Amino acid sequence: MTHLQGKHIHLVGAKGTGMCALAEILIAKGAMLSGSDTAETFYTDKILKELGIPLSLFEETELRSDIELVIHSAAYDEENPVMASAAAAGIPRLSYPEALGELSMNYDAAAVAGVHGKTTTTALIGTLIKALGIQATVIAGSAVAGFSNRSTWIGGDRFLIAETCEYRRHFLHFHPRHIVLTSVESDHQDYFPDYASIKNAFMEFVTALPENGKLIYCHDDFGARDVAIAAGAKRPDIRLIPYGENAPGRWAVNHGATAPGINKFRIGAFEKEFTLGIPGRHIALDAAAALTLTHCINPNFDVETAVAALSSFRGSRRRCEIVGETGGILVMDDYAHHPTAIRATLKGLKAFYPDRRLVVDFMPHTYSRTAALIDAFAGSFTDADILILHPIYASARESFTQKVSGEELAGQTARQRKNGTTFFHEEFDQTVQYLRKNLRQRDLFITLGAGNNWSIGQNFLEVRP
Missing domain, CATH: 3.40.1190.10 (Mur-like, catalytic domain)
Incomplete structure (x- = not known):
């Protein structure tokens, strides 16, 4: 992409991390941006507001006649109403990877x-x-x-x-x-x-x-x-x-x-x-x-x-991120969702915080990954003193017909773990209640995974007296 000064570009899925990052670069190069996304609040909402990018909901977006290019998150295709409108109007469209690739040539x-x-x-x-x-x-x-x-x-x-x-x-x-x-x-x-x-x-x-x-x-x-x-x-x-x-x-x-x-x-x-x-x-x-x-x-x-x-260096969001601390209990969150990353993360935490009991909450992500790597997952939590597992976080991008479950993973993990305790919690509220009753001073509680169990740490911090 060249000659971006004054070019009108609309971002579909503007709240995505990559899309928001790209928006900063496009604005720095003089582009005029608008965006659309869902109503859900993300950390990027604040950044997009600071950048002065007007946002609308997908279903309420009407593409202006001066829009010259639509850049969309790879998560969206022409089933999205804004993408469909852009296609009908003949507006050129690039996915985020395509747009970043064109930018890289400069x-x-x-x-x-x-x-x-x-x-x-x-x-x-x-x-x-x-x-x-x-x-x-x-x-x-x-x-x-x-x-x-x-x-x-x-x-x-x-x-x-x-x-x-x-x-x-x-x-x-x-x-x-x-x-x-x-x-x-x-x-x-x-x-x-x-x-x-x-x-x-x-x-x-x-x-x-x-x-x-x-x-x-x-x-x-x-x-x-x-x-x-x-x-x-x-x-x-x-x-x-x-x-x-x-x-x-x-x-x-x-x-x-x-x-x-x-x-x-x-x-x-x-x-x-x-x-x-x-x-x-x-x-x-x-x-x-x-x-x-x-x-x-x-x-x-x-x-x-x-x-x-x-x-x-103090890290990045969802990478050994310290979410908060209460009553001497350190609460962290990490994106590790593959057995190799889980093992490395927990081993590092044990060495870095040797005097803390390590309480780990993990939500498996995608049925296909869980099924393919279930043995490796079951053996990746050796350093956890207490482990809590959840149902598998499904992805809309996969079609999976085999049978695998978070409960199956929990059972296999419990059999492999020689030390420590393993639980399976169907609901996050169950976990928050468990944490309130059982966490103690000097514990380290960490949520792991690419699902939405990150909210457990925040909810625990909010409800703890």
Whole structure:
């Protein structure tokens, strides 16, 4: 997309995180925006209001005659009334991935991709970019504390660093010169039925890099390493840059001694020790990826400034987010919804908060993922002292005919857990009542998953005397 000054654009599904982030960039480039969405309130409502974007409900939206382009969330198609009106009027339409892809052609672009870790990695990159004054724009998949609780940092037009999504191969619309690849494994089973299919999607993305493009990949992750090796064999011109605990070369990560509230690491390229205020070795790996990409685009950055920037990083929305504290009980929320992410998150919390009892509430997301990974899910809660599970959060995007349930997952998990207690709660109110009666000082309660159980922590904080 070029020549955006004064261009009238309507956003369908404007409240989505990516759509709202895109809106900030379009406004910065002079576009005139309007939007439509549901009546449900999201954190982005406040941002859209601050940006001065008028919003209307889908069913009440009438597209003005001066609308030149409609950009829509990938969640909506022409069954949406605004999309149908745009089609009938012959107004050009782009999905969010398509629009972001067109935008990327105007920059020296870098993509952050992977099944896990891409949001935090992108947020860490943005934190470094901002502190170092690099002329770049960054789009993360969640609100970032250091971006004034927005998902976008606009610091210049030379580079565009964006979180990109593998689902339905959306990332193929993006045109990067650098790719950061955090992880590859089986996920989104409603679209990628097995590991081979999702690997092929990542392969297609990586091998589309321009000549001498760079792939920064996590050497510790089997899938990322597998893709890197295969891509390197197919495209020898691609520069492969590994990072991680077992990575060869200067981007090898060495973790510091574990201590409560401290997450320290060193990286071979620098003599300095880095400190993070977010738990988990996986977060240190994300920070290593961020440092590697930052070095690729600006090799002479000030390391002391980078050390200070990473130590100030306070995460992003729904990524080990501290929701509140009451009576010495810490309440957190995290988006982890895959067994690998769950294990890493809980292990990190145990090391970071060793004196707290870990009470975990998890809501499985999508029937296809739960069925495909039920054994892995059942074995992923080892570090939880108390575990509460719920019915599966269904997705409108999947059609699933097999039989699987949250109660089945709870039973299998309880049989695998050698220590701790496992409950199945049908209703959230049941969980809130349990928490009120059983949580005690020094407990850490965390909601996990891509469902709507995040509300439990907030409700507990509201009703606790």
